[in-house]
Amino acid sequence: MISARPYIKSVFFKDEGTKNRKGYPYDIPAVQHCEEISFHPDVTFFIGENGSGKSTLLEAIAVSYGFNPEGGTKSARFEVHNTHSSLHEEIKLSKSYKLPGDAYFLRAESFYNVATKAEEFGVLKSYGGKSLHHQSHGEAFLSTLMHKLTGNGLYLLDEPEAALSPARQLTALSLIHQLVLQDSQFIIATHSPLIMAYPGARIYEFGEWGIREVNYRETDHYTVTRSFLEYPEISLKLLIENEEE
Ligand SMILES: Nc1ncnc2c1ncn2[C@@H]1O[C@H](COP(=O)(O)OP(=O)(O)OP(=O)(O)O)[C@@H](O)[C@H]1O
Ligand SMILES: [Mg+2]
Missing domain, CATH: 1.20.5 (Single alpha-helices involved in coiled-coils or other helix-helix interfaces)
Known part of the structure; x- marks a missing residue:
């Protein structure tokens, strides 16, 4: 079977006018100096200092793809805090001819809200059955990776390491690999030197220069x-x- 990955091939900024706009998010150097980035079919990482714009771009990609800005599946529709930027209106995604069978946007910052909504909407079974609020933050996160992500999917993860011990980060790495073997694509913002070691991944570093590709060991x-x-x-x-x- 021919793979349809990458489900998102690239993201580019629609017009030069964006670069001259003032204020958040247009004054973030990564947004100002970037024209296009292309994604690896398996795993692409966004890395860089705190505040360099990783979550802003990941969120814009997610919203542009049709996800709820606070995370969850594509059908999750709720809003607890409306803080997402308008960047999704200024970018364009180049997508595969075929949609993924599964899709999930997982972000550490608003995972609590997603967990609450999963209970309210009665969809706990797909998260492994146990209330996410009755598990530790790390356990709930791993349950989501283990049960909710079913493969053949597009997965956007923002700091999946946030609640995980080093050993569990390696578990997460292995789960990511299993899903890649099942025809999944990941775009992951991370600070974890363990997570970003995924073999062959494309790593984009955000900074004053914009966004550049780097090798893991650099x-x-x-x-x-x-x-x-x-x-x-x-x-x-x-x-x-x-x-x-
Ligand atoms: N809703 C908002 N309104 C105004 N400025 C914001 C907003 N959200 C983020 N920013 C600013 O935009 C910049 C980029 O933030 P972003 O959250 O994308 O960084 P990040 O690279 O994900 O950082 P971290 O590694 O700490 O998660 C920061 O300077 C931040 O203060
Ligand atoms: Mg962030």
Whole structure:
């Protein structure tokens, strides 16, 4: 069977006028300097400093694709906080000729609201059956990855590592891989050097320059974590001395 992936091939900014607009989200460098990015059929990561625009772009892609801005399936329709930007109106997605069989937008920030709505709408069974509020944050997150995502899907995840221990992050990585083997595409915003190690993934780093592709071992996440873990005492000593200067 020929795969229809990537379900989202690329995103591009519709017109140059966007670049001259003022205020959020148009003044975020990643938005100002980016024209187009293309996605890997398996896994694409958005990485970069806090506030560099990863969630803003992921959300705009999600809304443009037809998801609820707060997350969930494409049929989830509710609004707890209306804070999403109008960026979805300024971008265009290049999509596959075929729709995915499953789709989910999972974001750490508003997962609590999605969990509440899952109970209200009586769809807990598809999340594994147990109330997401009666599980720890990490357990509820993993239940969602394990039960709700059924493969042949398009999955947008914003900081899936947020509540997960390092060992469970590896579990999440393995679940992601199982779903990729079942013809799924992921676009994931993350800070986790474990999650972003997914083999062969495309990694886009957001920053003052806009959005650029980087290799895993060149990322700050990899180099900073690695040097810290290798020499924690030296790293801490340097950090404290720098602060004292
Ligand atoms: N609703 C909003 N109104 C105004 N500014 C906002 C809004 N949401 C985010 N911002 C600003 O836009 C910038 C990008 O935010 P965004 O949430 O996309 O960053 P991020 O890369 O996802 O960061 P993090 O890694 O902390 O999640 C930040 O400077 C943030 O303060
Ligand atoms: Mg974010």
